[in-house]
Amino acid sequence: MKPRVAPRINRNRCEGKGDCVAVCPQQVFELGVLPVAQRQGLKIGGLLKGYAHGWRQALLVRAEACSGCGLCVGVCPERAISLQPQRHNGSHDAPTAAD
Numbered sequence: 001m002k003p004r005v006a007p008r009i010n011r012n013r014c015e016g017k018g019d020c021v022a023v024c025p026q027q028v029f030e031l032g033v034l035p036v037a038q039r040q041g042l043k044i045g046g047l048l049k050g051y052a053h054g055w056r057q058a059l060l061v062r063a064e065a066c067s068g069c070g071l072c073v074g075v076c077p078e079r080a081i082s083l084q085p086q087r088h089n090g091s092h093d094a095p096t097a098a099d
C-alpha cells in the first residue's frame, strides 16, 4: 500500500509564482496571503522575500487530496515544496524556519 503523503511548503522560499496551482491535478493549492501566524520563525531572507511579495504565497487548501504525483515538487522554481508523510492532525503547513 502506497504511504499517504502531502506537500509541505518552505515559507522561506515560496514566492507565490503559482506553478504548483497550475500543475496540481487535485487542486491542493491556492494563491493567497500567508496568515501572520505562519510567518513566525522565518529567517531574515524569508521575511524580506515575504514582505517584498506582499506575503502572497501558495496555500494548502486541500492537502488531504494529494495523490503524491510529485508534479508540484518538480515545477516549483524556488524548490519550496517537498512531499511529507501525512500527519495525524492533518497539519502540513507549519512554519518551516528550520528548513
Ligand code: SF4
Residues within 6 Å of the ligand: 006, 007, 023, 024, 025, 026, 027, 028, 065, 066, 067, 068, 069, 070, 071, 072, 073, 083
Ligand atoms: S504531489 Fe501531485 S497531487 Fe500532491 S500536491 Fe503535488 S501536484 Fe498536487
